[in-house]
Amino acid sequence: MNEMQRSQKLDEFKKSITNKFKIYNSLFLSLPYTDMENVGMLVPLLFEQCKKGLKSGKKPQDILSDFFTQFVGIEEEQAQIDFMFRIIQYVERQVVLYDSVEDAAFPKLQEYTSSLSIKDYFELVDQNKNWDKIAKKLSSFSARIVLTAHPTQFYSPSVLDIIADMRVLIDENRIDDIDLTLQQLGLTSLINAKKPTPLDEAKNIIHILRNTYYQAIGELFQYVKSNIRDSDFNNYNIIKLGFWPGGDRDGNPFVTADMTRKVADELRLTLMKCYYNDLKVLRRKLTFKGLQESLNELNLKLYKAMFQENFLLSYAEIAEKLTEIRQTLITDYHSLYLDELNALMDKVHIFKTHFAALDIRQDHSKHYLTVETILRQQRAIKDSLDELSESELVKWLLEGDISLDPNDFDEDIVKETIINIKQLKEIQERNGEDGCNRYIISNSEDIFAVLFVFGLFRWCGWKTEEITFDIIPLFETMKGMEASEAVMQTLFDTPIYRNHLQLRKETHTIMLGFSDGTKDGGYLKANWSILKTKETLSKICKKNGIKAIFFDGRGGPPARGGGKTHRFYAAQTKDVANHEIQLTIQGQTITSTYGTKEQFIHNAEQLLTAGLSNNLFGKEHLIPTTQRKLIEELSELSYGKYEALKQHEKFIPYLEQRSTLKYYTRANIGSRPGKRGNKKQLTLSDLRAISFVGSWSQLKQNVPGYFGLGTAIKKLKEEGRFGEVKALYRDVPFFRALMHNSMMSLAKTNFDLTSYMRDDQEFGGFWSILNEEFELSKKMLLQVSGHKILMEDEVVSRESVRIRERIVLPLLVIQQNALYHITQDSNLKELYEKIVTRSLYGNINASRNSA
Numbered sequence: 007m008n009e010m011q012r013s014q015k016l017d018e019f020k021k022s023i024t025n026k027f028k029i030y031n032s033l034f035l036s037l038p039y040t041d042m043e044n045v046g047m048l049v050p051l052l053f054e055q056c057k058k059g060l061k062s063g064k065k066p067q068d069i070l071s072d073f074f075t076q077f078v079g080i081e082e083e084q085a086q087i088d089f090m091f092r093i094i095q096y097v098e099r100q101v102v103l104y105d106s107v108e109d110a111a112f113p114k115l116q117e118y119t120s121s122l123s124i125k126d127y128f129e130l131v132d133q134n135k136n137w138d139k140i141a142k143k144l145s146s147f148s149a150r151i152v153l154t155a156h157p158t159q160f161y162s163p164s165v166l167d168i169i170a171d172m173r174v175l176i177d178e179n180r181i182d183d184i185d186l187t188l189q190q191l192g193l194t195s196l197i198n199a200k201k202p203t204p205l206d207e208a209k210n211i212i213h214i215l216r217n218t219y220y221q222a223i224g225e226l227f228q229y230v231k232s233n234i235r236d237s238d239f240n241n242y243n244i245i246k247l248g249f250w251p252g253g254d255r256d257g258n259p260f261v262t263a264d265m266t267r268k269v270a271d272e273l274r275l276t277l278m279k280c281y282y283n284d285l286k287v288l289r290r291k292l293t294f295k296g297l298q299e300s301l302n303e304l305n306l307k308l309y310k311a312m313f314q315e316n317f318l319l320s321y322a323e324i325a326e327k328l329t330e331i332r333q334t335l336i337t338d339y340h341s342l343y344l345d346e347l348n349a350l351m352d353k354v355h356i357f358k359t360h361f362a363a364l365d366i367r368q369d370h371s372k373h374y375l376t377v378e379t380i381l382r383q384q385r386a387i388k389d390s391l392d393e394l395s396e397s398e399l400v401k402w403l404l405e406g407d408i409s410l411d412p413n414d415f416d417e418d419i420v421k422e423t424i425i426n427i428k429q430l431k432e433i434q435e436r437n438g439e440d441g442c443n444r445y446i447i448s449n450s451e452d453i454f455a456v457l458f459v460f461g462l463f464r465w466c467g468w469k470t471e472e473i474t475f476d477i478i479p480l481f482e483t484m485k486g487m488e489a490s491e492a493v494m495q496t497l498f499d500t501p502i503y504r505n506h507l508q509l510r511k512e513t514h515t516i517m518l519g520f521s522d523g524t525k526d527g528g529y530l531k532a533n534w535s536i537l538k539t540k541e542t543l544s545k546i547c548k549k550n551g552i553k554a555i556f557f558d559g560r561g562g563p564p565a566r567g568g569g570k571t572h573r574f575y576a577a578q579t580k581d582v583a584n585h586e587i588q589l590t591i592q593g594q595t596i597t598s599t600y601g602t603k604e605q606f607i608h609n610a611e612q613l614l615t616a617g618l619s620n621n622l623f624g625k626e627h628l629i630p631t632t633q634r635k636l637i638e639e640l641s642e643l644s645y646g647k648y649e650a651l652k653q654h655e656k657f658i659p660y661l662e663q664r665s666t667l668k669y670y671t672r673a674n675i676g677s678r679p680g681k682r683g684n685k686k687q688l689t690l691s692d693l694r695a696i697s698f699v700g701s702w703s704q705l706k707q708n709v710p711g712y713f714g715l716g717t718a719i720k721k722l723k724e725e726g727r728f729g730e731v732k733a734l735y736r737d738v739p740f741f742r743a744l745m746h747n748s749m750m751s752l753a754k755t756n757f758d759l760t761s762y763m764r765d766d767q768e769f770g771g772f773w774s775i776l777n778e779e780f781e782l783s784k785k786m787l788l789q790v791s792g793h794k795i796l797m798e799d800e801v802v803s804r805e806s807v808r809i810r811e812r813i814v815l816p817l818l819v820i821q822q823n824a825l826y827h828i829t830q831d832s833n834l835k836e837l838y839e840k841i842v843t844r845s846l847y848g849n850i851n852a853s854r855n856s857a
Contacts, residue, residue: 015115016801022111024809026176027104033185034100045092049100049816051077052093056819065762066822087837090820091844097817098196098848102165103188104813105598105851106172108806113604115802124226124611127618128233140618141236144244147586149613150557151600152248152365153215154592155207161597161851163213164194170217173602197847204261208251208269212276214596215361219247220280222606224353231352242355245610247362248444249273250590254367255426256448263426270364270433270442271315277361278312278319284350291343292335300331321358321438328354360441366430367446367480368423373458376423377403379415380465384408399454403461404502410465427466434474443475446517446557450479451486453496460503470502476510478557482519484527487539490516491546498550507552515588516543517557528648528714531641533744537579544583557588571609573746575616577739579627587617633734637741640731643721644714647779651713656772664760664769664825665701669843704849706759706818707776711751716782719790728789735790745787746800752784753796753807754853759818762826814852821845 034046052073059069070090074080080089131140161169168191175184202210223245231239252269255261285308289301304327311319328351335344378391386402387393394402402408412424433442447455459477464470481490494516497503507514518536527535540556547554560571575587591600600606629637651657661667702709722731734741757780763773784796797804824841832838 012801019802019805022114023107027107033188045096052816056815060758063761066819067826070823094844099191100813101848101852106169107176109602110173110176127615137235145241148243148246150246150248150588152590153211154590155251204252204265205268216276218603222603226607227352249362249364253364256367256369263429270437273361274359274437275312277357278308282308282312294339296334296338297331324354358438360437364442365444369448370455372419376420377458379420403457408465427462439474444478445475446478446480448480450481451489453493455479476515478515478517480517480519487535490539491542494546513553515555515557519559528645531645534637534641541581554583555586560589573743577743587613629738633738636730636734640718643718647714647717660769660772661701666704667701670697672843706756708751708755712748712783713779716779716786719786731790749787749796810852814849817845817848
């Protein structure tokens with residue numbers, strides 16, 4: 007993007023976002039709270055005090071103490087706490103308003119974007135006369151967007167509806183209605199009164215499926231279909247939706263077999279409502295006598311299917327009836343409204359009867375326990391699986407004749423695992439096979455991650471030659487990634503499993519975990535290891551005649567594989583199999599990046615064009631051997647620094663005692679606990695990546711997004727090799743994409759907030775290690791990129807980050823103040839703990855990709 011484009015985009019941002027936000031923000035003065043007018047007047051003042059105070063090294067507790075004394079006149083501690091709660095409420099709603107303003111401006115800002123839309127892409131194809139090539143690629147390429155319910159998304163449907171209404175009102179500048187809607191927002195609770203169940207989480211995301219994605223995917227498909235110059239185009243998988251709430255039981259004991267079934271039903275019933283509403287609109291146009299019987303019959307069946315969970319209407323039945331209506335329309339009624347009918351038929355072909363494919367996920371350790379318990383009951387072992395040789399255990403799993411009854415077992419996890427695998431066939435019968443046909447195993451490190459699941463399916467009554475499931479290993483630790491090549495080759499060499507792959511169209515999906523990878527290996531090493539693993543696995547699959555599909559487990563922030571996702575995919579090397587892009591979208595990224603129809607279409611297009619541009623226009627990326635060695639060197643140096651930090655005796659205590667870590671599980675955000683298992687002693691391996699990354703984000707230290715990079719680059723600079731690093735940044739898109747994401751993490755960092763910890767008797771030294779690496783990483787990355795400021799090329803993202811950080815600064819100071827008082831064993835400790843928990847919400851929402 008050139009200077010002129012940057013300037014135009016910034017002007018548009020100020021006009022459409024900054025100025026509108028200032029105007030509508032002033033309406034908050036009339037929010038219907040007790041004394042809220044007073045709070046509204048004082049928040050800007052508090053912001054200035056926080057900003058100046060932190061800059062001059064003032065402690066959060068002193069900033070607030072002076073504020074209450076000098077500006078508010080509140081001396082009693084309880085009254086101060088009440089006032090802080092009101093500020094938190096106010097800031098939370100400011101964040102909702104800012105989200106609405108930014109979302110409303112999204113279409114306007116896209117006019118200034120340099121990213122490639124499908125339309126731009128087709129124009130390029132036109133110039134290059136590559137239509138045959140693109141038609142062939144688009145006929146099979148797809149992007150699978152898998153929605154997860156990890157605990158970083160907690161706007162309820164009612165708040166999401168308010169945001170949607172606000173977007174329209176802001177777009178149309180309807181000031182009186184905006185005022186009214188802000189008052190509604192003021193009286194609407196933004197937080198969950200109790201912890202959501204997995205079904206609640208599922209319903210929240212299904213609400214977005216129904217109100218946004220159903221239409222968005224339909225429109226995107228129509229656009230591709232009408233522009234591809236292929237009248238027979240029928241790749242209904244071009245955008246696929248996956249779904250984890252209700253299926254992902256890894257570390258979440260509340261996801262039971264019963265819950266999985268309920269969520270599957272909810273997905274199907276909601277889809278039937280979408281079809282029913284579309285048909286209702288169509289019936290007002292198709293008023294012709296010869297169509298009424300067929301239309302009424304389908305209408306009645308859809309009506310039943312959307313309310314009666316045991317009235318099953320199959321995909322074939324719906325498609326057949328619509329085809330019959332279509333034929334009559336063409337033959338007898340001059341094809342009137344045929345486009346509208348075709349659009350509905352295309353949606354039926356896309357969503358079938360499942361809406362989104364419900365994935366099942368569980369941790370390998372739970373399968374280990376289950377298999378061990380079963381084989382003990384079968385008297386194949388006395389106590390432990392270690393008693394069997396590898397070949398004996400494989401024989402049991404692939405050929406052992408076992409028939410399981412869940413009632414024969416006492417352990418809940420064993421019983422639940424058996425019940426769930428037994429019921430999956432029925433879910434396929436109800437929602438269609440595409441509705442549930444993937445089983446993912448977390449923490450995969452050996453062949454048994456896959457074979458335990460294969461064996462459990464057999465023992466639960468599935469015939470070996472009829473297992474209609476892809477069994478997907480998730481390699482997420484350094485150990486898992488290193489072992490992955492041998493694991494996959496051994497599986498391919500196993501005849502019975504190889505036969506299973508024939509049934510699965512000679513395709514194997516392999517999942518790679520960015521979150522736990524980064525937690526384990528640091529930012530650069532994790533991302534580099536994942537790229538190398540993909541290259542290696544692509545090669546091994548190709549050698550064995552298997553089509554490799556990679557499924558990326560990505561979070562919102564760079565530290566969990568997020569950041570600018572399309573940039574990451576466009577930078578993949580030519581040695582990575584590129585048949586399909588699959589990734590998880592989670593937490594507030596669901597609403598912030600894919601929340602509106604326009605955002606969904608834009609970001610889905612970005613995924614498609616990023617994947618496709620690697621195959622066309624000669625854009626295949628290669629990283630030369632010398633530069634690969636350089637990335638390797640940098641990744642090992644940064645890993646060394648990060649590993650030393652992890653081994654520091656204060657690492658876990660610092661997170662436990664000086665961060666919001668333990669408060670994540672207290673907030674009624676998600677149904678899943680913050681760590682795996684229930685050991686009393688906290689270990690890094692048990693700690694959820696979300697809580698881990700989120701806690702650093704709340705501290706405004708964002709350590710996992712950059713830690714070690716500064717040290718690594720400085721070492722090469724001292725060796726006189728800085729030019730090599732600059733050339734790497736300039737010439738290798740993969741490395742450049744990672745550095746840009748790290749610069750985003752650095753831009754969201756504010757060590758002034760916790761500078762008081764410098765004098766902390768226990769943690770002062772540890773805080774200084776973090777601060778020094780932050781300063782060094784910032785300095786080195788600016789030098790490598792040649793930029794004067796962080797995120798220099800990304801004016802809109804940079805401005806958005808700046809405004810959001812301003813909004814939540816008072817909230818962060820209040821949070822740090824509360825954490826301080828908790829360490830001082832205040833008499834009001836319980837209230838301060840509530841402040842910390844409550845302050846998580848606004849900060850996570852403001853960050854939009856914090857966890």
